[in-house]
Amino acid sequence: MSLLLARIARSLSHHWIRGLVGAFVVLIALGAVSQVGGEAVDDFSTPGTESQKAIDLFQEHTPALAGVEATIVFHTDEGKITDPEQKAAVQETLAKIKALPEKKIISDPFAEGGTISPDGKLAAADVRWTMDPSLVKAEDGRPVVEAVEAQDGKAGVEVSARGAMIDIGSEQELPVGELVGIGIAIILLWVLFRSKVAMLVTLLGALLGVFLGQMLLAALSKPLGLPSFAAFIATMLGLGAGIDYALLIVGRYREQVAKGDSPRDAAAKSAATSGASVVAAGLIVMLAIAGLLVIGIPFIGKLGVGAAIAVGGVVLSALTVLMALIGAFKKWLTPKNPESVKPSAAFERWGERVTARPWLSIGAGVLIMLIFAAPVTQLRLGQPDDGNQPEGKLQRVAYDRLSAAFGPGSNGTFIIAADTQGGAQAVQADLDKLQKAIAGTAGVAQAAPPTPSEDGEMATIFAIPKSAPQDEATSQLLERLREDTIPAATQGTPLAGKVFIGGAVPVFEDLSAKVASRLPVFILTVIGLSVLLLIMAFRSLWIPLVSALFNLLSVLAAYGVVVAVFQMGIGASLVGSDSDVPIVSFIPVMLFAILFGLSMDYNVFLLSRVHEAYNEGDRPRESVIHGMSRIGKVILFAGLIMAAVFLAFVTQPDVVGKMMGLGLGLAILIDVLFVRLVIAPAVVTLLGDKAWWLPGWLDRILPNVSLEGHLVEGLDKQLTSEHDAVDSTNGHGGAPERETTSSRQ
Incomplete structure (x- = not known):
C-alpha cells in the first residue's frame, strides 16, 4: 500500500495542474449526479416495536395520524380568544394554512369539543398532513412557518406553533458552528506551522475533502436512502477529521523537505508514511461508524453509512487533492527555518517523564478518566421536548402556552x-x-x-x-x-x-429499548473490526487490545460529560441548555462509533512513529520518547483543532446538536491529553519488546499493511528507479527540478 500511495503522491504533486483540474471535473460530475438522483427519503421506522405497529395501523386506516402534524397555538392577553376580533384572526390564520397545496386535516378549535383553555385565553388547532413523513421536505413546512409568523400579533393574538412540520420548516440557522470551528482551526494551524501557506494548504485540503464528502452524500442519498440529518453529522465529522489528516500529511512533507528530499520525493514519502496512517485511521473510523448498521434501526444505520462516506471523502481528498495542492505550493511549503520541523524537545522531555514511572502515569491517567466517566451511572435515555428550545422560538412559545393551559402532558x-x-x-x-x-x-x-x-x-x-x-x-x-x-x-x-x-414519546422509548438491546452486539462488532485492522497495521497483538480498552475509557468519559451537563445541569447554562434533559437515545451509539474511530486516529498517528523509531533500532523506552518528540506536538494540535470544531457545534439551537458537539469535543480533548500523551506511552513502555509481538501463525494469515512507508524495503530504490520515468519538469512548464533522494531518517 505504501508504494502505491507514494507513486500516486509523486505523480499528483508533479502534475499538479492535471490533478486539480481532474478534482474539479469529479466534483462537477458528482454535483450533476446528485441533481439527477434527487434527495433521500428519511426512514424513521423502528421495525418490530409496538409504536411501529401503531403507526402501521394508522397508515392503513387513518393516514393523517401517521403523517406529519403541527399544533397551531393562539393566545390573547386582552379579552378572550372567542371574542369576535380575536376569533376572526384565528380563523384567518387557519384559512391561510388550509389554502396551502398539501392535503391536510385541520381541527376547528371553536367547534364542539374544540381546544379552548379554561380561562378562554388560548385556542389550539391540530393540523395533520396525510403525506408520508419520509417524503416531507423543508419547502413543505416553510410556508406553514411563514403563515404563522405573518399572522403573529394581529388583533392582539399571539400565534405560535410546534410539531414535526414546524421543525422541518423552521428557518435554517447560519452555519455558526462551522465558521467558529474553522476560525479556531486557522489560529491553531498558524501557531503550529508558523507558515501562512502551510496553514492555507492544510485548511484548503480539508475543506475540499468535506466538499467532496458532501457531494458523495448528495449523489448517494437517494440510492442508499440516507437521512437528511446525515449531512450535519458528515459536516461535523468530515471537518474535524479532514483537518487532522491534512495536518499530518503536510507536517510530514515539510519534515521530509527539511531533511533534504526533493518536493516529489517528500510528497511520496509523506504519502507512504503519514498517508498510510491516514488510510488505516480512516478505515477504522469508517468501520466503527458503519457498524451502526448492526443496531437494526434504519435511521441510525444509515446515519452511520452517511458519516462513513464523508470520512471516505476526506481520506480520498487527503491522498489526491492535497497532494496536488502540495505540488502547487511546494516553493512556499519548504520551511524557512529547518529547526521548526525538527523533533520537539519539549515532547521529548515529556516522553521521558511519562515513561520514567509508567505505572504512576497509567494510574493517574485512568483515575482522571474514571472521574469524567462517573456520571454515566445516572444515564437516562429519552427524547428532549420543545421545552428545551431557546426561549422565544416558535416551538418553545407554543410548548409553554400549552403547558400553562392544559398541563405539560398536552405536548406529548x-x-x-x-x-x-x-x-x-x-x-x-x-x-x-x-x-x-x-x-x-x-x-x-x-x-x-x-x-x-x-x-x-x-x-x-x-x-x-x-x-x-x-x-x-x-x-x-x-x-x-x-x-x-x-x-x-x-x-x-x-x-x-x-x-x-x-405517539412521539412511545416511538422514542421503543427506539431507546431497541438500541439498548443491540448495544452489546454493536460494541463487539466495532471493537473486533478495529482490533483486527490494527493487528494488520502494526503486526502486534497487545497494542490493539490495550488500545481498544483505553478507547472504551474515552467513550465512557464522553458519556459522563454529556450526562453531567445535560441531565445533572453542571454547566448547562454555559451551553444554552436546561438541566434534567434526557439523553437522546441514538446519541450514545453515535458517540461510541465516532469516538472509538477518532480515538484510533490519534492512536495510529502516535504508534506509527513509535514503531518507526523501534524499527530503526531504538530500545522500547527510547522508541516511545523519540516517537513522542516527532509526533507529540502534531497530535496535541490536531486534537485541539478537532475538539474546537466539535465544540463549536454547541452553538446549534437544537439540543441534539449541542449533545453531539459537547460530547465529541470534550471527549477528544480528554483522549488526547490523558490517553495518547500519558497512558498510551506508559503502556507501550511497560510492554517493551512484547508490544510488537505477533504469534507466527497469525502473522502468516493476516495481510501486512505497513504504516512506515520509508522503511518498506526498496522504497527509496523504487523512488530512484522511477526518476527517469517521470517528466523532469516541475509540472507546469518551468525549469527542471533537481532530484535528490534521501533516506536519512
Whole structure:
C-alpha cells in the first residue's frame, strides 16, 4: 500500500495542474449526479416495536395520524380568544394554512369539543398532513412557518406553533458552528506551522475533502436512502477529521523537505508514511461508524453509512487533492527555518517523564478518566421536548402556552390504536372499557372516547399524560399502560394483543429499548473490526487490545460529560441548555462509533512513529520518547483543532446538536491529553519488546499493511528507479527540478 500511495503522491504533486483540474471535473460530475438522483427519503421506522405497529395501523386506516402534524397555538392577553376580533384572526390564520397545496386535516378549535383553555385565553388547532413523513421536505413546512409568523400579533393574538412540520420548516440557522470551528482551526494551524501557506494548504485540503464528502452524500442519498440529518453529522465529522489528516500529511512533507528530499520525493514519502496512517485511521473510523448498521434501526444505520462516506471523502481528498495542492505550493511549503520541523524537545522531555514511572502515569491517567466517566451511572435515555428550545422560538412559545393551559402532558399525547378488524361497533363495549381503564390509570390527565376509523377497522384513543414528554414519570406511565392497564382491560376480549400505543414519546422509548438491546452486539462488532485492522497495521497483538480498552475509557468519559451537563445541569447554562434533559437515545451509539474511530486516529498517528523509531533500532523506552518528540506536538494540535470544531457545534439551537458537539469535543480533548500523551506511552513502555509481538501463525494469515512507508524495503530504490520515468519538469512548464533522494531518517 505504501508504494502505491507514494507513486500516486509523486505523480499528483508533479502534475499538479492535471490533478486539480481532474478534482474539479469529479466534483462537477458528482454535483450533476446528485441533481439527477434527487434527495433521500428519511426512514424513521423502528421495525418490530409496538409504536411501529401503531403507526402501521394508522397508515392503513387513518393516514393523517401517521403523517406529519403541527399544533397551531393562539393566545390573547386582552379579552378572550372567542371574542369576535380575536376569533376572526384565528380563523384567518387557519384559512391561510388550509389554502396551502398539501392535503391536510385541520381541527376547528371553536367547534364542539374544540381546544379552548379554561380561562378562554388560548385556542389550539391540530393540523395533520396525510403525506408520508419520509417524503416531507423543508419547502413543505416553510410556508406553514411563514403563515404563522405573518399572522403573529394581529388583533392582539399571539400565534405560535410546534410539531414535526414546524421543525422541518423552521428557518435554517447560519452555519455558526462551522465558521467558529474553522476560525479556531486557522489560529491553531498558524501557531503550529508558523507558515501562512502551510496553514492555507492544510485548511484548503480539508475543506475540499468535506466538499467532496458532501457531494458523495448528495449523489448517494437517494440510492442508499440516507437521512437528511446525515449531512450535519458528515459536516461535523468530515471537518474535524479532514483537518487532522491534512495536518499530518503536510507536517510530514515539510519534515521530509527539511531533511533534504526533493518536493516529489517528500510528497511520496509523506504519502507512504503519514498517508498510510491516514488510510488505516480512516478505515477504522469508517468501520466503527458503519457498524451502526448492526443496531437494526434504519435511521441510525444509515446515519452511520452517511458519516462513513464523508470520512471516505476526506481520506480520498487527503491522498489526491492535497497532494496536488502540495505540488502547487511546494516553493512556499519548504520551511524557512529547518529547526521548526525538527523533533520537539519539549515532547521529548515529556516522553521521558511519562515513561520514567509508567505505572504512576497509567494510574493517574485512568483515575482522571474514571472521574469524567462517573456520571454515566445516572444515564437516562429519552427524547428532549420543545421545552428545551431557546426561549422565544416558535416551538418553545407554543410548548409553554400549552403547558400553562392544559398541563405539560398536552405536548406529548399518547395515540392508542386498537385493531378492531371485524368493525369497531362490534367491540364498542370493550373499547369503552379500555378507555375507562386508561383514564383511571395513575399519571393520565384525561383520555378521549374511542374514535373509529372511516372503514371501522381501527379505533383511536387519545390519552394525555400529566407529566411532560421528557419526564421520567411519562416513561413510567407508558410502561404501566403497556404492561398492566391495557392487558388487564382487554383480557378475554377480541382486543387482546391488538392495542398499541403510538405517539412521539412511545416511538422514542421503543427506539431507546431497541438500541439498548443491540448495544452489546454493536460494541463487539466495532471493537473486533478495529482490533483486527490494527493487528494488520502494526503486526502486534497487545497494542490493539490495550488500545481498544483505553478507547472504551474515552467513550465512557464522553458519556459522563454529556450526562453531567445535560441531565445533572453542571454547566448547562454555559451551553444554552436546561438541566434534567434526557439523553437522546441514538446519541450514545453515535458517540461510541465516532469516538472509538477518532480515538484510533490519534492512536495510529502516535504508534506509527513509535514503531518507526523501534524499527530503526531504538530500545522500547527510547522508541516511545523519540516517537513522542516527532509526533507529540502534531497530535496535541490536531486534537485541539478537532475538539474546537466539535465544540463549536454547541452553538446549534437544537439540543441534539449541542449533545453531539459537547460530547465529541470534550471527549477528544480528554483522549488526547490523558490517553495518547500519558497512558498510551506508559503502556507501550511497560510492554517493551512484547508490544510488537505477533504469534507466527497469525502473522502468516493476516495481510501486512505497513504504516512506515520509508522503511518498506526498496522504497527509496523504487523512488530512484522511477526518476527517469517521470517528466523532469516541475509540472507546469518551468525549469527542471533537481532530484535528490534521501533516506536519512
